[in-house]
Amino acid sequence: MTALLKVQHLYVSAHRARDAVTVDLVKDVNFTVDSGEAVGLLGASGGGKTLTCLSVARLLPFGVQAQGEISLGSTSLLPLNDTAMAQLRGVELSMVFQEPSAALNPLLTVGEQVTDAACARRGLSYDDARALAAETLGAMGVVGAQKALSAFPHQWSQGMRARALLTAALLVRPLLLLADEPTSALDAAAVGRVLEVLKKAQAQDGMGLLLVSHDWLAVRQTCQRVYVMFAGRIVESGPAAQVLEKPRHPYTARLKVEAQRRWQSPVKTGALSETLAGCPYRGHCSKASERCSEMPTLETVGPGHQVACFHGETL
Numbered sequence: 001m002t003a004l005l006k007v008q009h010l011y012v013s014a015h016r017a018r019d020a021v022t023v024d025l026v027k028d029v030n031f032t033v034d035s036g037e038a039v040g041l042l043g044a045s046g047g048g049k050t051l052t053c054l055s056v057a058r059l060l061p062f063g064v065q066a067q068g069e070i071s072l073g074s075t076s077l078l079p080l081n082d083t084a085m086a087q088l089r090g091v092e093l094s095m096v097f098q099e100p101s102a103a104l105n106p107l108l109t110v111g112e113q114v115t116d117a118a119c120a121r122r123g124l125s126y127d128d129a130r131a132l133a134a135e136t137l138g139a140m141g142v143v144g145a146q147k148a149l150s151a152f153p154h155q156w157s158q159g160m161r162a163r164a165l166l167t168a169a170l171l172v173r174p175l176l177l178l179a180d181e182p183t184s185a186l187d188a189a190a191v192g193r194v195l196e197v198l199k200k201a202q203a204q205d206g207m208g209l210l211l212v213s214h215d216w217l218a219v220r221q222t223c224q225r226v227y228v229m230f231a232g233r234i235v236e237s238g239p240a241a242q243v244l245e246k247p248r249h250p251y252t253a254r255l256k257v258e259a260q261r262r263w264q265s266p267v268k269t270g271a272l273s274e275t276l277a278g279c280p281y282r283g284h285c286s287k288a289s290e291r292c293s294e295m296p297t298l299e300t301v302g303p304g305h306q307v308a309c310f311h312g313e314t315l
């Protein structure tokens with residue numbers, strides 16, 4: 001079966017003007033998402049998840065370049081011109097990115113904006129699209145959604161705006177949804193509802209989902225497979241239940257412990273950057289040995305389960 005989304009040997013780099021050096025921010029990332037499948041990209045901020053997602057959407061900031069192969073079905077995305085890519089976005093590929101405030105026009109009502117893509121791309125009437133939007137928002141826990149759609153973005157809370165953007169993306173019924181931290185502005189009750197709506201959309205439409213998140217629990221609840229990223233590399237991947245419950249990489253194990261602690265008291269997972277030669281996690285790892293001054297590659301340790309760690313077998 002051909003994967004819906006296939007990313008092969010993705011490198012993302014930026015030119016640093018102050019010392020004229022090109023810095024690799026994402027390094028040799030490979031992953032797939034099938035139709036109807038939810039795949040998580042898990043890791044702390046600064047690990048390369050968002051850049052990977054922006055590379056798929058071809059929305060990298062100025063001066064940042066992606067190289068490698070990204071295909072959606074049979075379409076290779078990186079060589080597409082801007083017009084072809086714009087036509088594909090919002091039809092086959094929908095995106096929800098962080099900062100919902102920046103994505104909404106303050107001069108238009110939320111209802112106008114949430115329904116716009118569905119009217120344009122699916123040919124729905126405004127009334128039909130608005131009714132669907134109210135239903136979806138209600139399922140996500142927005143009280144009085146029908147009336148609230150007539151309000152402007154500044155009259156909605158941050159959490160409501162995040163759900164509005166997710167609704168706009170889902171109304172298009174895309175083949176693939178890229179969702180970057182879609183639940184970060186929500187309380188625990190709303191997170192559960194949003195994840196249920198995402199799962200329902202997948203079951204109904206066979207939508208593929210790439211869930212980019214630092215939230216171990218959200219990925220565990222939603223995804224069938226997961227790729228854990230650290231310092232721009234995938235360090236562990238495989239079935240979500242296997243990887244998240246019985247992690248082999250020390251970084252994945254740390255994410256699990258921090259997620260469990262968070263349920264009792266908040267613990268911040270800070271951005272961790274590559275500072276030493278060899279394994280990028282070496283400076284943070286209690287298992288590090290002399291051998292870790294070399295770069296570990298992903299090795300298979302179980303069915304579909306891969307780990308980039310010299311001591312992953314012994315965790």
Ligand code: SF4
Binds near residue numbers: 280287311312
């Ligand atoms: S390779 Fe070494 S430093 Fe890297 S995660 Fe494994 S044990 Fe730790």
